[in-house]
Amino acid sequence: MSKKITQDELESYLWGSAVLLRNHIDAGAYKQYIFPLLFFKRLNDVYEEETETAVKENGPEADSWEETHSFSIPDGAHWDDVRNVTENVGKAIRKAFRTIEKANSEKLQGIFGDGTWTNKNRLPDRLLKDLLEHFSSKTLSIENCPEDELGQGYEYLIKKFADDSGHTAQEFYTNRTVVHLMTEILKPESGESIYDPTCGSAGMLISSISYLKNNKKEWRNVSLYGQEINALTSAIARMNLFLHGIEDFKIINGDTLAAPAFIERGKLQQFDVVVANPPYSINQWNRDAFNTDKYGRNFLGVPPQGRADYAFFQHILKSMDLNTGRCAILFPHGVLFRNEERDMREQLVRSDLLECVIGLGANLFYNSPMEACIVICRSKKPENNRGQVLFINAVNEVTRKNAQSYLEQQHIDKIAKAYKNFGADSDIAKKISIRDIEKNDFSLSIPLYVKDPSANIVEMTMSVQASYSAWLKTSKRLRAYYDELGNLIKREE
Numbered sequence: 431m432s433k434k435i436t437q438d439e440l441e442s443y444l445w446g447s448a449v450l451l452r453n454h455i456d457a458g459a460y461k462q463y464i465f466p467l468l469f470f471k472r473l474n475d476v477y478e479e480e481t482e483t484a485v486k487e488n489g490p491e492a493d494s495w496e497e498t499h500s501f502s503i504p505d506g507a508h509w510d511d512v513r514n515v516t517e518n519v520g521k522a523i524r525k526a527f528r529t530i531e532k533a534n535s536e537k538l539q540g541i542f543g544d545g546t547w548t549n550k551n552r553l554p555d556r557l558l559k560d561l562l563e564h565f566s567s568k569t570l571s572i573e574n575c576p577e578d579e580l581g582q583g584y585e586y587l588i589k590k591f592a593d594d595s596g597h598t599a600q601e602f603y604t605n606r607t608v609v610h611l612m613t614e615i616l617k618p619e620s621g622e623s624i625y626d627p628t629c630g631s632a633g634m635l636i637s638s639i640s641y642l643k644n645n646k647k648e649w650r651n652v653s654l655y656g657q658e659i660n661a662l663t664s665a666i667a668r669m670n671l672f673l674h675g676i677e678d679f680k681i682i683n684g685d686t687l688a689a690p691a692f693i694e695r696g697k698l699q700q701f702d703v704v705v706a707n708p709p710y711s712i713n714q715w716n717r718d719a720f721n722t723d724k725y726g727r728n729f730l731g732v733p734p735q736g737r738a739d740y741a742f743f744q745h746i747l748k749s750m751d752l753n754t755g756r757c758a759i760l761f762p763h764g765v766l767f768r769n770e771e772r773d774m775r776e777q778l779v780r781s782d783l784l785e786c787v788i789g790l791g792a793n794l795f796y797n798s799p800m801e802a803c804i805v806i807c808r809s810k811k812p813e814n815n816r817g818q819v820l821f822i823n824a825v826n827e828v829t830r831k832n833a834q835s836y837l838e839q840q841h842i843d844k845i846a847k848a849y850k851n852f853g854a855d856s857d858i859a860k861k862i863s864i865r866d867i868e869k870n871d872f873s874l875s876i877p878l879y880v881k882d883p884s885a886n887i888v889e890m891t892m893s894v895q896a897s898y899s900a901w902l903k904t905s906k907r908l909r910a911y912y913d914e915l916g917n918l919i920k921r922e923e
Contacts, residue, residue, distance in 0.1 A: 433569070435574050435579070437582065440575065441583055443567070444583050444584075444586065445587065447464050447564050448464055450557070450560050451464070451561075454557060455552060455553075457591070460591055461588075461662070462662055463545050463547075463561075465543075465666050467562075468565065468570075468584070469541070469542070469672070470523075470527065470530075470542070471565045472570045473503065475509075475569050475570040475571045475574075476500075476572055477499060477501070479573065480499050481493055484498040501537060501538065502530075502533040504529050504530070507526040512526050513562045513563075513566060516559075519555045519559060520548040520550070520553055520555075520558055521547070521548050523558065524547045524548060527542035530542075538668075540661075540665060540683070541669060543662050543665045543666075544662075576675075578643075578674065578675065580674075581636070584669075584670055585636075588631055588666075588670075604630065604634070604707045605836060605837075606637070607794075607836040607837035607838075607841075607842070608760065608790065608804075610641075610842060611842045611846065612705055612758040612760070612804060613638050613641045613705070613758075614842055614846045615758055615804075615806060616638075616705065616758050618638045618652065618703050619647070620642065620647050620652065621648075621651050621652065622653075623652070623654075623701040623703070624652060624654050624702065624703040624704075624705065625654075625655040625656065625692070625701040625703070625704045626655070626657075626705050627656075627686045627690075627706055627708070627742065627745060627746060628686060628708045629656030629657060629664075629667055629681065630658060630663055630667065630707070631670050632656055632679075632681065634705040634706070635654045635667075635671065635679070636674055637705075638652070638654075638703065639654075652678065653678050653680075654671065654676065654679040655680050655701065656681045656682070657682045657684055657686045657690070658683060658684075659683070659684065659685050664681055668681045686742070687738065687742070687745065688715070688719070692749075697725065698725050698745075698748050698749050700748075700750060701749055701750065701751060702751050702755060702756075703755075703757070704749055704750055704755070704756075704758075706742065706760070708743075708761070710761075711736070711737045711738070711762065712738045713738070715735075715738045715741065717733070717735045717738075720733070725748060726748060727744045728744060729748070730744050730747075730778055731774040734771070737764075737768070737770070737771070739761060739762070739764075739771075742759075743765070743778075747783060750807070750809050751809060752809050754810075755808070756785075756806070756808045757806070757807050759805045759807075760802055761802065761803055761804075762800060763789070763800075763803050763875075765803075766787065766873070766875050766876070767873045767874060767875040772872060775872045776872040779819070779867050779868075780864065782816060782817060782864070783809065784805070784819050785808045785815065786804075786806035786819065786821075786822065786849055787803055787804075787805055787806075787819065787876060788803060788805075788822040788824055788845060788849070789801065789803050789821075789822065789823050789876040790803060791824065791825045791826060791835065793828075793830060793835035801825065803876070806849070814852075817863060818852075818862060818863050819867060820859060820860070820862075821859065821874075822845060822849065822853075822880065823859070823876050823877070823880040824844075824845050824848075826882070827844060827845055827858070829841070845858075860879055862879045866879075
Protein backbone atom coordinates (compact mmCIF):
# COMPACT_ATOMS: atom_id res chain seq x y z
CA MET A 431 0.00 0.00 0.00
CA SER A 432 1.36 3.40 -0.96
CA LYS A 433 2.16 5.84 1.80
CA LYS A 434 3.68 9.09 0.57
CA ILE A 435 6.63 10.09 2.73
CA THR A 436 6.69 13.77 3.71
CA GLN A 437 9.95 15.71 3.54
CA ASP A 438 10.13 16.00 7.32
CA GLU A 439 9.56 12.26 7.70
CA LEU A 440 12.23 11.54 5.11
CA GLU A 441 14.81 13.76 6.76
CA SER A 442 14.11 12.29 10.20
CA TYR A 443 14.33 8.78 8.74
CA LEU A 444 17.64 9.48 7.02
CA TRP A 445 19.27 11.19 9.98
CA GLY A 446 18.04 8.40 12.27
CA SER A 447 20.38 6.01 10.49
CA ALA A 448 23.35 8.23 11.35
CA VAL A 449 22.25 8.45 14.99
CA LEU A 450 22.56 4.67 15.21
CA LEU A 451 26.23 4.93 14.25
CA ARG A 452 27.13 7.46 16.92
CA ASN A 453 29.58 6.19 19.52
CA HIS A 454 30.63 3.49 17.06
CA ILE A 455 32.42 5.35 14.25
CA ASP A 456 33.60 8.90 13.64
CA ALA A 457 31.11 11.33 12.09
CA GLY A 458 33.42 11.75 9.10
CA ALA A 459 32.91 8.07 8.24
CA TYR A 460 29.09 8.03 8.39
CA LYS A 461 28.79 8.59 4.67
CA GLN A 462 30.87 5.49 3.93
CA TYR A 463 28.09 3.29 5.32
CA ILE A 464 24.85 5.27 5.29
CA PHE A 465 24.86 6.25 1.61
CA PRO A 466 25.45 2.74 0.23
CA LEU A 467 22.70 1.25 2.42
CA LEU A 468 20.29 4.02 1.42
CA PHE A 469 21.10 3.44 -2.22
CA PHE A 470 20.69 -0.32 -1.84
CA LYS A 471 17.28 0.16 -0.23
CA ARG A 472 16.16 2.54 -2.98
CA LEU A 473 17.28 0.16 -5.74
CA ASN A 474 15.48 -2.74 -4.08
CA ASP A 475 12.21 -0.87 -3.54
CA VAL A 476 12.15 0.58 -7.06
CA TYR A 477 12.90 -2.89 -8.48
CA GLU A 478 9.97 -4.36 -6.54
CA GLU A 479 7.75 -1.48 -7.60
CA GLU A 480 8.62 -2.10 -11.26
CA THR A 481 7.86 -5.80 -10.82
CA GLU A 482 4.49 -5.14 -9.18
CA THR A 483 3.45 -2.70 -11.91
CA ALA A 484 4.51 -5.01 -14.74
CA VAL A 485 2.78 -8.06 -13.26
CA LYS A 486 -0.41 -6.09 -12.67
CA GLU A 487 -0.44 -4.89 -16.28
CA ASN A 488 0.88 -7.98 -18.11
CA GLY A 489 0.56 -10.99 -15.82
CA PRO A 490 3.02 -13.05 -13.75
CA GLU A 491 5.33 -13.78 -16.68
CA ALA A 492 6.27 -10.07 -16.87
CA ASP A 493 8.39 -10.56 -13.76
CA SER A 494 11.10 -12.22 -15.87
CA TRP A 495 11.01 -9.79 -18.79
CA GLU A 496 14.22 -7.80 -19.23
CA GLU A 497 12.31 -4.66 -20.20
CA THR A 498 10.42 -4.71 -16.90
CA HIS A 499 13.38 -3.31 -15.00
CA SER A 500 15.72 -0.36 -15.49
CA PHE A 501 18.46 -2.28 -13.65
CA SER A 502 19.04 -5.81 -12.38
CA ILE A 503 19.04 -7.27 -8.87
CA PRO A 504 20.00 -10.96 -9.07
CA ASP A 505 18.48 -13.61 -6.83
CA GLY A 506 20.10 -13.63 -3.41
CA ALA A 507 21.04 -9.94 -3.58
CA HIS A 508 17.71 -8.37 -2.64
CA TRP A 509 17.21 -6.32 0.51
CA ASP A 510 15.28 -9.05 2.34
CA ASP A 511 17.96 -11.60 1.47
CA VAL A 512 20.43 -9.53 3.43
CA ARG A 513 17.95 -8.47 6.11
CA ASN A 514 17.24 -12.10 7.00
CA VAL A 515 20.91 -12.94 7.61
CA THR A 516 21.65 -13.36 11.34
CA GLU A 517 25.44 -13.85 11.32
CA ASN A 518 28.26 -12.21 9.36
CA VAL A 519 25.87 -9.49 8.26
CA GLY A 520 28.63 -7.29 6.90
CA LYS A 521 29.82 -10.10 4.64
CA ALA A 522 26.27 -10.52 3.30
CA ILE A 523 25.97 -6.79 2.62
CA ARG A 524 29.26 -6.69 0.77
CA LYS A 525 28.34 -9.76 -1.30
CA ALA A 526 25.01 -8.20 -2.32
CA PHE A 527 26.75 -4.96 -3.30
CA ARG A 528 29.31 -6.72 -5.49
CA THR A 529 26.63 -8.92 -7.08
CA ILE A 530 24.51 -5.88 -8.02
CA GLU A 531 27.53 -3.99 -9.35
CA LYS A 532 28.56 -6.95 -11.51
CA ALA A 533 25.05 -7.35 -12.89
CA ASN A 534 24.90 -3.65 -13.81
CA SER A 535 28.52 -3.00 -14.73
CA GLU A 536 27.81 -0.15 -17.15
CA LYS A 537 25.72 1.86 -14.70
CA LEU A 538 26.73 0.80 -11.21
CA GLN A 539 30.28 -0.56 -11.24
CA GLY A 540 32.01 0.48 -7.99
CA ILE A 541 29.09 2.62 -6.87
CA PHE A 542 28.83 1.08 -3.39
CA GLY A 543 32.40 2.02 -2.50
CA ASP A 544 34.82 -0.02 -0.46
CA GLY A 545 33.59 0.30 3.12
CA THR A 546 35.00 -2.14 5.68
CA TRP A 547 31.71 -3.95 6.17
CA THR A 548 33.31 -7.10 7.60
CA ASN A 549 35.16 -5.32 10.43
CA LYS A 550 33.12 -6.59 13.39
CA ASN A 551 35.01 -4.44 15.87
CA ARG A 552 33.70 -1.40 14.08
CA LEU A 553 30.41 -2.78 12.78
CA PRO A 554 29.20 -5.70 14.87
CA ASP A 555 26.32 -7.80 13.58
CA ARG A 556 23.93 -6.23 16.09
CA LEU A 557 24.65 -2.71 14.83
CA LEU A 558 24.25 -3.71 11.18
CA LYS A 559 20.98 -5.48 11.97
CA ASP A 560 19.74 -2.30 13.66
CA LEU A 561 20.65 -0.29 10.57
CA LEU A 562 18.90 -2.72 8.24
CA GLU A 563 15.77 -2.69 10.41
CA HIS A 564 15.81 1.09 10.51
CA PHE A 565 15.96 1.38 6.72
CA SER A 566 13.29 -1.34 6.44
CA SER A 567 10.80 0.89 8.30
CA LYS A 568 9.93 2.79 5.09
CA THR A 569 9.40 1.82 1.48
CA LEU A 570 11.47 4.02 -0.83
CA SER A 571 9.51 3.38 -4.01
CA ILE A 572 9.09 6.16 -6.56
CA GLU A 573 5.41 6.38 -5.70
CA ASN A 574 6.16 6.85 -2.00
CA CYS A 575 9.22 9.03 -2.54
CA PRO A 576 9.67 10.63 -6.01
CA GLU A 577 13.19 11.27 -7.29
CA ASP A 578 13.24 14.98 -6.56
CA GLU A 579 12.07 14.48 -2.99
CA LEU A 580 14.51 11.68 -2.28
CA GLY A 581 17.23 13.78 -3.90
CA GLN A 582 16.40 16.66 -1.58
CA GLY A 583 16.57 14.29 1.36
CA TYR A 584 19.92 13.06 0.14
CA GLU A 585 21.19 16.64 -0.12
CA TYR A 586 19.93 17.23 3.43
CA LEU A 587 21.96 14.25 4.62
CA ILE A 588 25.06 15.51 2.80
CA LYS A 589 24.71 18.86 4.55
CA LYS A 590 24.19 17.22 7.94
CA PHE A 591 27.32 15.15 7.45
CA ALA A 592 29.17 18.32 6.47
CA ASP A 593 27.98 20.02 9.67
CA ASP A 594 29.02 17.03 11.76
CA SER A 595 32.36 16.18 10.19
CA GLY A 596 34.27 19.46 10.38
CA HIS A 597 36.95 20.35 7.86
CA THR A 598 36.32 17.29 5.70
CA ALA A 599 33.12 19.04 4.69
CA GLN A 600 34.98 21.50 2.48
CA GLU A 601 35.77 18.81 -0.08
CA PHE A 602 32.33 17.32 0.28
CA TYR A 603 29.87 20.16 0.37
CA THR A 604 29.80 23.60 -1.26
CA ASN A 605 27.31 26.14 0.06
CA ARG A 606 24.25 25.45 -2.07
CA THR A 607 23.13 29.07 -2.24
CA VAL A 608 26.44 30.01 -3.88
CA VAL A 609 25.98 27.14 -6.34
CA HIS A 610 22.50 28.40 -7.18
CA LEU A 611 23.96 31.82 -7.95
CA MET A 612 26.52 30.26 -10.30
CA THR A 613 23.89 28.34 -12.26
CA GLU A 614 21.61 31.38 -12.36
CA ILE A 615 24.43 33.31 -14.04
CA LEU A 616 25.44 30.56 -16.50
CA LYS A 617 21.83 29.69 -17.43
CA PRO A 618 22.30 26.17 -18.81
CA GLU A 619 20.06 25.25 -21.74
CA SER A 620 18.34 22.07 -22.90
CA GLY A 621 20.58 19.79 -24.91
CA GLU A 622 23.84 21.22 -23.55
CA SER A 623 26.76 19.42 -21.96
CA ILE A 624 27.75 20.38 -18.40
CA TYR A 625 31.08 19.51 -16.78
CA ASP A 626 32.55 19.75 -13.29
CA PRO A 627 36.25 18.75 -13.17
CA THR A 628 36.27 18.55 -9.34
CA CYS A 629 32.69 17.45 -8.83
CA GLY A 630 32.62 16.31 -5.20
CA SER A 631 29.14 14.91 -4.52
CA ALA A 632 27.83 16.39 -7.82
CA GLY A 633 25.93 19.26 -6.21
CA MET A 634 26.84 21.71 -8.96
CA LEU A 635 25.71 19.33 -11.70
CA ILE A 636 22.43 18.70 -9.91
CA SER A 637 21.90 22.43 -9.43
CA SER A 638 22.19 22.87 -13.20
CA ILE A 639 19.43 20.32 -13.73
CA SER A 640 17.31 21.98 -11.03
CA TYR A 641 17.68 25.30 -12.85
CA LEU A 642 16.23 23.75 -16.01
CA LYS A 643 13.39 22.09 -14.09
CA ASN A 644 12.51 25.31 -12.27
CA ASN A 645 12.39 27.15 -15.60
CA LYS A 646 10.15 24.46 -17.17
CA LYS A 647 12.83 23.47 -19.68
CA GLU A 648 13.63 19.98 -20.94
CA TRP A 649 16.44 18.51 -18.83
CA ARG A 650 16.56 14.84 -19.82
CA ASN A 651 18.60 15.66 -22.93
CA VAL A 652 21.38 17.33 -20.93
CA SER A 653 24.65 15.38 -20.60
CA LEU A 654 26.52 15.65 -17.30
CA TYR A 655 30.22 14.93 -16.82
CA GLY A 656 32.35 15.01 -13.70
CA GLN A 657 35.68 13.89 -12.30
CA GLU A 658 36.50 13.47 -8.61
CA ILE A 659 39.80 12.41 -7.08
CA ASN A 660 38.29 10.86 -3.92
CA ALA A 661 36.93 7.38 -4.68
CA LEU A 662 34.20 7.42 -2.02
CA THR A 663 33.05 10.91 -2.95
CA SER A 664 32.88 10.00 -6.65
CA ALA A 665 30.70 7.02 -5.75
CA ILE A 666 28.46 9.30 -3.69
CA ALA A 667 28.21 11.66 -6.66
CA ARG A 668 26.93 8.84 -8.84
CA MET A 669 24.41 7.78 -6.19
CA ASN A 670 23.32 11.39 -5.80
CA LEU A 671 22.66 11.81 -9.53
CA PHE A 672 20.89 8.47 -9.75
CA LEU A 673 18.64 9.27 -6.77
CA HIS A 674 17.72 12.58 -8.43
CA GLY A 675 16.39 10.62 -11.38
CA ILE A 676 19.24 11.67 -13.68
CA GLU A 677 20.45 8.99 -16.09
CA ASP A 678 22.67 10.73 -18.68
CA PHE A 679 25.82 11.26 -16.64
CA LYS A 680 29.39 10.08 -16.50
CA ILE A 681 31.37 10.45 -13.27
CA ILE A 682 35.00 9.29 -13.26
CA ASN A 683 37.20 8.72 -10.22
CA GLY A 684 40.62 10.22 -10.89
CA ASP A 685 43.02 13.16 -10.70
CA THR A 686 41.90 15.85 -13.14
CA LEU A 687 45.30 17.53 -13.39
CA ALA A 688 47.37 14.35 -13.68
CA ALA A 689 44.97 12.29 -15.80
CA PRO A 690 41.97 14.16 -17.22
CA ALA A 691 39.23 11.62 -17.90
CA PHE A 692 37.40 13.17 -20.83
CA ILE A 693 39.51 13.05 -23.98
CA GLU A 694 38.46 13.16 -27.64
CA ARG A 695 40.97 12.41 -30.41
CA GLY A 696 43.89 13.21 -28.15
CA LYS A 697 42.47 16.55 -26.96
CA LEU A 698 40.43 17.63 -23.98
CA GLN A 699 36.72 17.15 -24.55
CA GLN A 700 34.94 20.50 -24.64
CA PHE A 701 31.66 21.41 -22.99
CA ASP A 702 29.01 24.11 -23.18
CA VAL A 703 29.02 24.80 -19.44
CA VAL A 704 31.74 24.24 -16.83
CA VAL A 705 31.11 24.74 -13.12
CA ALA A 706 33.74 24.10 -10.45
CA ASN A 707 34.94 24.65 -6.92
CA PRO A 708 38.54 23.38 -7.23
CA PRO A 709 40.52 22.54 -4.10
CA TYR A 710 42.16 25.73 -2.88
CA SER A 711 45.88 26.28 -3.37
CA ILE A 712 47.02 22.66 -3.24
CA ASN A 713 50.78 22.15 -3.28
CA GLN A 714 51.03 18.42 -3.97
CA TRP A 715 50.71 18.23 -7.73
CA ASN A 716 53.06 17.50 -10.62
CA ARG A 717 54.20 20.93 -11.76
CA ASP A 718 56.95 19.48 -13.96
CA ALA A 719 54.44 17.44 -15.94
CA PHE A 720 52.20 20.48 -16.30
CA ASN A 721 55.13 22.44 -17.71
CA THR A 722 55.05 20.15 -20.76
CA ASP A 723 51.33 19.36 -20.67
CA LYS A 724 50.30 17.56 -23.85
CA TYR A 725 46.81 19.07 -23.70
CA GLY A 726 48.09 22.65 -23.80
CA ARG A 727 46.72 23.51 -20.36
CA ASN A 728 49.66 25.83 -19.66
CA PHE A 729 48.76 28.43 -22.30
CA LEU A 730 48.66 31.18 -19.67
CA GLY A 731 51.80 29.93 -17.93
CA VAL A 732 52.88 27.40 -15.32
CA PRO A 733 51.57 28.00 -11.77
CA PRO A 734 53.92 27.92 -8.75
CA GLN A 735 54.31 24.57 -7.00
CA GLY A 736 52.62 25.89 -3.86
CA ARG A 737 49.39 26.91 -5.59
CA ALA A 738 47.68 24.85 -8.29
CA ASP A 739 44.73 27.23 -8.67
CA TYR A 740 45.73 28.42 -12.13
CA ALA A 741 46.34 24.83 -13.23
CA PHE A 742 42.68 24.04 -12.58
CA PHE A 743 41.75 27.41 -14.10
CA GLN A 744 43.54 26.65 -17.37
CA HIS A 745 42.13 23.12 -17.48
CA ILE A 746 38.64 24.62 -17.28
CA LEU A 747 39.31 27.24 -19.96
CA LYS A 748 40.65 24.54 -22.32
CA SER A 749 37.52 22.47 -21.60
CA MET A 750 35.09 25.14 -22.81
CA ASP A 751 33.44 24.82 -26.21
CA LEU A 752 34.98 27.35 -28.59
CA ASN A 753 31.58 28.85 -29.46
CA THR A 754 29.16 28.24 -26.60
CA GLY A 755 31.58 27.65 -23.73
CA ARG A 756 31.18 29.47 -20.44
CA CYS A 757 32.33 28.74 -16.92
CA ALA A 758 31.81 29.79 -13.31
CA ILE A 759 34.61 28.94 -10.88
CA LEU A 760 34.65 29.42 -7.13
CA PHE A 761 38.12 30.58 -6.07
CA PRO A 762 39.90 32.14 -3.08
CA HIS A 763 40.44 35.88 -3.51
CA GLY A 764 44.19 35.38 -3.85
CA VAL A 765 43.91 34.35 -7.50
CA LEU A 766 42.88 37.92 -8.24
CA PHE A 767 46.04 39.64 -7.04
CA ARG A 768 48.87 37.33 -5.89
CA ASN A 769 52.22 38.51 -7.28
CA GLU A 770 53.43 35.00 -8.18
CA GLU A 771 50.53 34.61 -10.63
CA ARG A 772 50.73 38.11 -12.09
CA ASP A 773 51.99 37.09 -15.56
CA MET A 774 49.30 34.42 -15.96
CA ARG A 775 46.70 36.97 -14.90
CA GLU A 776 47.95 39.36 -17.58
CA GLN A 777 47.61 36.66 -20.24
CA LEU A 778 44.12 35.85 -18.97
CA VAL A 779 42.97 39.47 -19.19
CA ARG A 780 44.54 40.03 -22.61
CA SER A 781 42.87 36.86 -23.96
CA ASP A 782 39.50 38.54 -23.30
CA LEU A 783 38.11 35.28 -21.96
CA LEU A 784 37.50 36.85 -18.55
CA GLU A 785 34.00 38.27 -18.36
CA CYS A 786 33.18 38.89 -14.70
CA VAL A 787 34.62 38.74 -11.18
CA ILE A 788 32.20 38.55 -8.25
CA GLY A 789 33.37 39.10 -4.70
CA LEU A 790 31.33 37.18 -2.10
CA GLY A 791 30.87 37.80 1.61
CA ALA A 792 32.66 36.03 4.45
CA ASN A 793 31.71 32.80 6.26
CA LEU A 794 29.96 31.15 3.33
CA PHE A 795 32.14 28.06 3.76
CA TYR A 796 32.22 25.54 6.57
CA ASN A 797 34.78 26.22 9.30
CA SER A 798 36.28 29.08 7.33
CA PRO A 799 35.72 32.85 7.63
CA MET A 800 37.37 33.42 4.24
CA GLU A 801 35.80 35.42 1.47
CA ALA A 802 35.71 33.80 -1.95
CA CYS A 803 35.07 34.99 -5.46
CA ILE A 804 33.29 33.63 -8.51
CA VAL A 805 35.17 34.02 -11.79
CA ILE A 806 33.07 33.95 -14.97
CA CYS A 807 34.70 33.32 -18.36
CA ARG A 808 33.19 32.97 -21.82
CA SER A 809 34.70 31.72 -25.07
CA LYS A 810 32.86 34.35 -27.11
CA LYS A 811 31.71 37.37 -25.14
CA PRO A 812 28.83 39.50 -26.47
CA GLU A 813 30.21 42.15 -28.79
CA ASN A 814 29.30 45.03 -26.46
CA ASN A 815 31.24 43.42 -23.59
CA ARG A 816 34.45 42.66 -25.44
CA GLY A 817 37.55 44.35 -24.12
CA GLN A 818 35.89 44.84 -20.73
CA VAL A 819 35.54 42.97 -17.45
CA LEU A 820 32.63 43.34 -15.04
CA PHE A 821 33.47 43.62 -11.35
CA ILE A 822 30.73 42.96 -8.78
CA ASN A 823 31.37 43.72 -5.13
CA ALA A 824 28.79 41.54 -3.36
CA VAL A 825 30.51 41.24 0.01
CA ASN A 826 27.43 42.59 1.79
CA GLU A 827 24.93 40.43 -0.10
CA VAL A 828 24.83 37.74 2.56
CA THR A 829 22.70 36.69 5.53
CA ARG A 830 24.03 35.03 8.68
CA LYS A 831 21.73 32.93 10.85
CA ASN A 832 22.35 30.15 13.35
CA ALA A 833 26.13 30.35 12.81
CA GLN A 834 25.70 29.81 9.06
CA SER A 835 26.00 32.33 6.25
CA TYR A 836 24.05 32.02 3.03
CA LEU A 837 22.67 33.97 0.10
CA GLU A 838 18.97 34.67 0.18
CA GLN A 839 17.00 34.79 -3.06
CA GLN A 840 17.07 38.59 -2.98
CA HIS A 841 20.88 38.48 -2.91
CA ILE A 842 21.04 36.02 -5.80
CA ASP A 843 18.59 38.12 -7.81
CA LYS A 844 20.53 41.35 -7.19
CA ILE A 845 23.89 39.84 -8.17
CA ALA A 846 22.44 38.06 -11.21
CA LYS A 847 20.75 41.27 -12.36
CA ALA A 848 24.00 43.22 -12.04
CA TYR A 849 25.68 40.57 -14.18
CA LYS A 850 22.90 40.49 -16.77
CA ASN A 851 22.94 44.28 -17.15
CA PHE A 852 26.74 44.28 -17.15
CA GLY A 853 26.92 46.86 -14.39
CA ALA A 854 24.37 49.33 -15.71
CA ASP A 855 22.39 51.08 -12.96
CA SER A 856 24.00 48.99 -10.22
CA ASP A 857 25.56 50.22 -6.98
CA ILE A 858 27.62 47.03 -6.62
CA ALA A 859 28.99 46.57 -10.15
CA LYS A 860 31.14 48.37 -12.69
CA LYS A 861 32.58 47.41 -16.08
CA ILE A 862 36.29 48.11 -16.50
CA SER A 863 38.30 48.19 -19.72
CA ILE A 864 41.34 46.00 -20.21
CA ARG A 865 43.37 49.19 -20.56
CA ASP A 866 42.32 50.33 -17.06
CA ILE A 867 43.13 46.90 -15.64
CA GLU A 868 46.56 47.21 -17.23
CA LYS A 869 47.05 50.51 -15.36
CA ASN A 870 46.66 48.50 -12.14
CA ASP A 871 49.32 46.03 -13.32
CA PHE A 872 46.62 43.45 -14.12
CA SER A 873 45.45 43.13 -10.55
CA LEU A 874 41.83 41.97 -10.38
CA SER A 875 41.39 42.97 -6.74
CA ILE A 876 37.76 44.05 -6.63
CA PRO A 877 38.09 47.13 -4.33
CA LEU A 878 40.37 48.71 -6.92
CA TYR A 879 37.38 48.98 -9.23
CA VAL A 880 34.23 48.82 -7.08
CA LYS A 881 34.35 50.12 -3.54
CA ASP A 882 32.64 48.30 -0.70
CA PRO A 883 29.14 49.82 -0.50
CA SER A 884 29.31 49.67 3.31
CA ALA A 885 32.46 51.78 3.30
CA ASN A 886 30.63 55.01 2.46
CA ILE A 887 31.41 58.00 4.62
CA VAL A 888 29.35 57.81 7.78
CA GLU A 889 27.10 60.81 8.24
CA MET A 890 27.77 62.98 11.27
CA THR A 891 24.25 62.35 12.48
CA MET A 892 25.14 58.75 13.30
CA SER A 893 25.78 57.83 16.89
CA VAL A 894 29.28 57.00 18.08
CA GLN A 895 28.25 53.36 18.54
CA ALA A 896 26.77 53.17 15.04
CA SER A 897 29.89 54.72 13.57
CA TYR A 898 32.08 52.26 15.43
CA SER A 899 29.96 49.31 14.27
CA ALA A 900 30.21 50.45 10.66
CA TRP A 901 33.98 50.79 10.96
CA LEU A 902 34.36 47.38 12.61
CA LYS A 903 32.31 45.76 9.85
CA THR A 904 34.73 46.80 7.14
CA SER A 905 38.10 46.90 8.93
CA LYS A 906 38.82 43.19 8.67
CA ARG A 907 37.91 43.13 5.01
CA LEU A 908 40.09 46.11 4.20
CA ARG A 909 43.00 44.56 6.05
CA ALA A 910 42.81 41.53 3.76
CA TYR A 911 43.67 43.74 0.78
CA TYR A 912 46.42 45.75 2.53
CA ASP A 913 49.39 43.71 1.33
CA GLU A 914 48.16 43.67 -2.26
CA LEU A 915 47.66 47.43 -2.36
CA GLY A 916 51.07 47.93 -0.80
CA ASN A 917 52.62 45.89 -3.57
CA LEU A 918 50.94 48.05 -6.19
CA ILE A 919 52.34 51.19 -4.61
CA LYS A 920 55.85 49.71 -4.63
CA ARG A 921 55.50 48.87 -8.33
CA GLU A 922 54.49 52.42 -9.12
CA GLU A 923 57.53 53.75 -7.27
